[in-house]
Amino acid sequence: MPARDNSKSKETLTALRARLERDLERIEQDLENAQASMAQDINNEDRSAEIAAMAIERDMDLSTEEKIREMIESVDTALAAIEDGSYGLCESCGETIPDGRLEIVPYATRCVECQRRQEK
Ligand SMILES: [Zn+2]
Structure with a gap:
């Protein structure tokens, strides 16, 4: 079997x-700002709605950050797999992940079927 061209x-990865990394930096900045202004406004009754809105936004940022x-972890795994030659193989069943899938999800570590099973 010819070696897959992963360049x-x-x-892409x-x-x-x-x-x-840039997104993460921006979100961390957002979180810091929100934290700072919430600490400032926490005793200000007039702004309680605003503070609640900020808290929601912060929670969203936290889940986005996660x-x-x-x-990033998946991308690193994929990059490591390119180095050791296991890139494009499903980590669950060992089958080749179709090129079409890798084009859409270059950091995929499982074929569609195993991914679906995993998410259940
Ligand atoms: Zn699989």
Whole structure:
């Protein structure tokens, strides 16, 4: 079997990782700002609605932050797999992950079927 050409995937993954890092930085900045203004306004009754809204936004940022961290982890796993030659193989069943899937989800570590089973 000819070796898979992973240069394109590597490029995509590296770019994706850089973007995720930027997103993460922005969200961390947002969180810091929210934390600071919430600490300031916590005793101000007039602004309680605003503070509640900020708290919701902060929670959303926190879950986004978590998702981005998970994605960075997946991207790193994929990049490591490219290095050791296991990229594009499903980590559950060992089958080749179709190119079409890798084009859409370059950090996929499972085939669609195993992913679906995992998410259940
Ligand atoms: Zn599989």
